[in-house]
Amino acid sequence: MTRTDPVSPTMAPGARAPAKRLELVCPAGSLPALRTAVDQGADWVYLGLRGATNARNFPGLNFDENGLRQGIAYAHRHGVQVLLALNTYPQPQSWTLWTQTVDQAVELGIDAIILADLGLMQHARQRHPELALHLSVQGSATNYEAINFYHERFGIRRVVLPRVLSLAQVEHTVAHTPVDVEVFGFGGLCVMLEGRCTLSSYVTGASPNTAGVCSPPEAVRWYERDGARETRVGGLLVDRYEAGENAAYPTLCKGRYVVGGQRYYSFEEPASLNTLTMLPQLLAAGVRAIKLEGRQRSPAYVAQVTRIWRAAIDECCADPEHFVARAEWQQDLATVSEGGQCTLGAYHRPWK
Amino acid sequence: MKLALGPVPYYWTAERLHAFYDTIADTDVDIVYLGEQVCSRRHSLRLPDWLSLAERLADAGKEVVLSSLILVESESDLKSLRRLAANGRFRVEANDMAMVQLVAGHAEFVIGPHVNVYNPASLGLLIEAGAVRWCAPTELSAQALAGIVSTLPATVACEVIVLGPLTLALSARCFTARHYNRQKDDCGFICIDHPAGMPLTTQDGQDFLVLNGVQTLSAKIHSLLHDVGSLRRLGVAVARVVPLGENMAPLLAHVRARLDGRIGDDTGQDALAGLVTGECCGGYWNGLAGMQAGVSGVRGTP
Numbered sequence: 001m002t003r004t005d006p007v008s009p010t011m012a013p014g015a016r017a018p019a020k021r022l023e024l025v026c027p028a029g030s031l032p033a034l035r036t037a038v039d040q041g042a043d044w045v046y047l048g049l050r051g052a053t054n055a056r057n058f059p060g061l062n063f064d065e066n067g068l069r070q071g072i073a074y075a076h077r078h079g080v081q082v083l084l085a086l087n088t089y090p091q092p093q094s095w096t097l098w099t100q101t102v103d104q105a106v107e108l109g110i111d112a113i114i115l116a117d118l119g120l121m122q123h124a125r126q127r128h129p130e131l132a133l134h135l136s137v138q139g140s141a142t143n144y145e146a147i148n149f150y151h152e153r154f155g156i157r158r159v160v161l162p163r164v165l166s167l168a169q170v171e172h173t174v175a176h177t178p179v180d181v182e183v184f185g186f187g188g189l190c191v192m193l194e195g196r197c198t199l200s201s202y203v204t205g206a207s208p209n210t211a212g213v214c215s216p217p218e219a220v221r222w223y224e225r226d227g228a229r230e231t232r233v234g235g236l237l238v239d240r241y242e243a244g245e246n247a248a249y250p251t252l253c254k255g256r257y258v259v260g261g262q263r264y265y266s267f268e269e270p271a272s273l274n275t276l277t278m279l280p281q282l283l284a285a286g287v288r289a290i291k292l293e294g295r296q297r298s299p300a301y302v303a304q305v306t307r308i309w310r311a312a313i314d315e316c317c318a319d320p321e322h323f324v325a326r327a328e329w330q331q332d333l334a335t336v337s338e339g340g341q342c343t344l345g346a347y348h349r350p351w352k
Numbered sequence: 353m354k355l356a357l358g359p360v361p362y363y364w365t366a367e368r369l370h371a372f373y374d375t376i377a378d379t380d381v382d383i384v385y386l387g388e389q390v391c392s393r394r395h396s397l398r399l400p401d402w403l404s405l406a407e408r409l410a411d412a413g414k415e416v417v418l419s420s421l422i423l424v425e426s427e428s429d430l431k432s433l434r435r436l437a438a439n440g441r442f443r444v445e446a447n448d449m450a451m452v453q454l455v456a457g458h459a460e461f462v463i464g465p466h467v468n469v470y471n472p473a474s475l476g477l478l479i480e481a482g483a484v485r486w487c488a489p490t491e492l493s494a495q496a497l498a499g500i501v502s503t504l505p506a507t508v509a510c511e512v513i514v515l516g517p518l519t520l521a522l523s524a525r526c527f528t529a530r531h532y533n534r535q536k537d538d539c540g541f542i543c544i545d546h547p548a549g550m551p552l553t554t555q556d557g558q559d560f561l562v563l564n565g566v567q568t569l570s571a572k573i574h575s576l577l578h579d580v581g582s583l584r585r586l587g588v589a590v591a592r593v594v595p596l597g598e599n600m601a602p603l604l605a606h607v608r609a610r611l612d613g614r615i616g617d618d619t620g621q622d623a624l625a626g627l628v629t630g631e632c633c634g635g636y637w638n639g640l641a642g643m644q645a646g647v648s649g650v651r652g653t654p
Contacts, residue, residue: 089470091492092499119473140468143424145433146449149456153477164524169425192521192568193423196466198491199520202570202642205635209468210491234641237554253521258553259531259563266552266563267527346524 022282022313023289025083025182026306029061033299034071038080040303041310045075046083046114048295053101054085054212061296065104072109081111085295087136088212089117099123106131112157115139116195116209125154134158134182138208140195144176151179158182160291162194163273164346171285180288186305187293188338189273189345191253199252203234215251231255248339270339276312276329278347280320301336308332353584353611355604356383356511356592359419361519361564363543366396372598373405377412379604383590384409387419387436389447389466390567391526392429393539399435406442418444420451422466423522423566445487456481465489465513466522470496472503479508487511487592490518490574493639494582501587509589514577515607515628516594517562518570518642527563536566548597559630572633572643577610577624578617579637579646596628603627 026042028034037045048054050062063071068084075082084105090098098117102124105113112132115121116139124131137160141147150156158180161170174181192199194208201207204219215233223230229241231250238255241247248254248270257266273293275282282290290313292305308329316323334340357376360369376384386402386409388394397405406416418436421429436444437454446452447464455461462485469475475486486504488497490513501510528550529539543549549562549569559571573596576583583591591611593604606627609615615623624632634646 089468091470091496092472093495095471095473117468117470117474118477119471119475122473122477141449143426143430143448143450145430145453146424149449149453152453164423165425172427191525192523195468196422197521198518198642199568201491201636202518202520205639205641205644207491209470234643236558236560236643237556240555256555257560258555258557259550262531263555266531267523267568268525 022279022287022317023182024306024309024313025289025291026309027187027292027295027297027302028071029295029297030299031063031067031071031074033295033297033302035074036299036303037306038075038078040306042080042306044081044083044111044289045071046085046291046295047071048085048212049101049105051097053088053090053098059217065108068105068110069108076109083112083114083134084110085114085136086120087114087116087138089138089209090120091210095119099127102131103127114160121150121154121156132157134160135179136160136195137162137184138195140193142193144173147173147177147179151177158288160184163190164193167278167281167285167347170282170287174286181286182289182291183275183282183287184273185275185279185282185290185292185309186333187272189268189271189293189343191268197253203236203252205234215249220250246339254338269341269343271341271343272333272337272339273345274330274333274337274342275344275347276309276325276333278344279312279316279325280323283316283320297336304332304336353580353588354382354590355380355608355611356590357381357385357600357604358513358516358592358594359385359387359389360595361390361517361567361569362547362549362595363391363394363541363565364396364547365544366401368547368598369397370405372595372600373409375599375601376604377409377414379601380608381414381604383415383417385417385419385445385592389419389422389464390522391543391565392421392426392432393536394541394543394565396544399432399439403439403441410442416442417462418442419464420444420447422447422464422519423524424448424450425524443484446483452478452481458482460484462511463487466519469500472500475500476503479505483508485509485511485590487513487590491636491642494579494586494637495639497588498586504587510587511590511592512576512583512588513574513594514580514583514591515575515603516573516592516596518572518574519567520561520570520642521568523566523568526566527568528565531563570633570643572631573628574636574642575624575628575632575634575646576637577607578621578634580610580613580617 023043025044026037116136238250253267445462445464447466526536528543543565549564552561562569635644636642
């Protein structure tokens with residue numbers, strides 16, 4: 001297991017910590033996706049096991065024990081580390097499934113586990129004192145006091161920040177915690193504060209926290225009506241498209257609703273987060289790792305985004321002052337974006 | 353069972369807040385949660401104002417708890433949390449782990465419904481840190497709650513939200529400002545013009561949500577009042593009502609009567625319908641979608 005202690009207690013006063021590499025953390029919803037991510041230059045791959053223990057619980061996705069074993073072996077052969085996302089919140093009736101999953105992943109040689117739940121974190125720390133723990137974005141820690149709570153009690157090594165902070169807030173957070181900070185660089189964008197959103201369970205009964213899903217496919221229905229296409233989640237009309245309009249996946253917070261007599265995207269247009277242009281600032285802010293979203297996406301998507309982000313990170317780290325997000329990278333990323341659109345999300349001032 | 357009133361989720365003027373709490377002082381609510389928990393930009397009352405309001409309610413015999421912000425992003429948010437934690441007089445309700453970090457080991461606190469507690473191990477850890485009461489997240493079913501409450505030490509009380517709109521999401525983005533095409537930094541505090549939030553409907557006219565600045569509420573009113581018997585059997589010690597308007601006194605009197613068994617389910621639901629506008633829901637309690645109707649497994653009053 002690789003240790004990446006954020007602060008060396010033996011460092012001489014005034015000595016500068018050695019510059020750290022900006023790491024790339026890539027999604028793997030399947031073994032082929034994992035191999036692709038490794039081949040295209042990921043530093044870490046993150047994955048989930050089948051079932052409700054992780055926040056991308058889609059049919060046909062994720063790993064069984066054998067797949068996990070093979071995935072870890074392949075990644076380790078190529079010097080890449082494997083993260084298990086176990087980032088839903090276990091309830092009393094199914095508690096042992098989650099604790100057993102932690103134990104099983106450790107036995108199989110996982111490099112770190114991404115957790116959100118306090119109780120599960122305590123279990124992991126007590127049972128596996130050497131295991132590296134990352135606080136999931138679902139842990140909903142948006143400030144250094146919250147992050148330091150998890151650090152002091154469980155010695156977390158890394159936190160994945162919810163997509164609600166501005167660049168200045170990210171920088172301020174990094175400066176006030178010994179915990180490494182990972183931010184999302186690209187992919188599907190939660191508009192709401194992750195880990196505290198129950199829109200999906202309000203409409204469908206299943207939420208990211210409880211079941212690892214948001215606006216799940218089994219609750220989605222499409223209808224043709226008077227030449228228009230309607231998309232419903234849990235029976236509720238999320239959007240209606242006229243002929244010729246591009247239809248997007250009906251995530252509840254990305255529908256068109258009516259407020260004050262106006263029909264519009266009341267929360268956010270379907271668009272992907274893309275922070276490629278901000279890489280130098282994120283690097284300067286002391287961010288330790290960039291995470292790409294998309295465990296539910298195909299190996300082709302994983303190949304595309306991993307290749308581009310690897311190249312961009314390498315160029316940026318070599319010469320941050322002259323870094324330019326190349327037009328061909330941006331074009332290729334746009335083709336795999338939600339609705340073909342990209343946004344800087346909370347990093348963009350008017351958005352906030 | 354004690355009756356609690358949650359913090360006002362909407363942005364009200366100082367006059368409106370003072371008038372509201374004047375009426376609350378005369379109700380037989382046991383616990384009052386005070387403070388701004390939605391948006392750090394709102395400032396019709398500042399901490400000293402909240403504290404003097406708290407003293408007035410304490411003089412009227414209420415237990416007062418100061419609720420903390422849910423989404424804590426900036427250093428100035430943290431500073432206001434620190435001031436709240438150090439008030440030296442009233443307990444705080446932690447709605448983010450930042451507040452837990454600030455009070456852990458220093459003062460008794462209430463775990464608010466916005467801290468993610470889904471199992472006994474998580475709750476146990478917070479109790480060790482000093483929690484004396486736990487308000488359950490609304491997403492939890494009665495079955496899940498039973499599995500957690502059964503492990504509570506006698507010194508720690510369980511609180512459940514029994515009536516009010518559900519807080520479904522918070523965001524860095526202000527959806528009221530978005531509606532008016534304003535930036536959040538330059539919002540002009542427009543949400544003060546919407547003292548009950550802005551209703552959002554689907555394109556086919558179904559009431560769905562209520563926009564309240566950075567907070568998104570349910571349009572339906574979550575109600576567990578049909579299931580007071582099971583709340584009691586589970587050992588729930590405090591029933592919380594979320595303010596859903598300015599005229600709360602008759603509604604609180606109704607809830608008090610339901611909790612005390614003076615009004616039974618047979619007539620209670622009809623009376624409730626006359627006191628709240630809009631539909632009620634309660635699906636979460638039965639492990640269903642939250643917007644579904646609450647179906648009581650247990651009829652009648654004990």
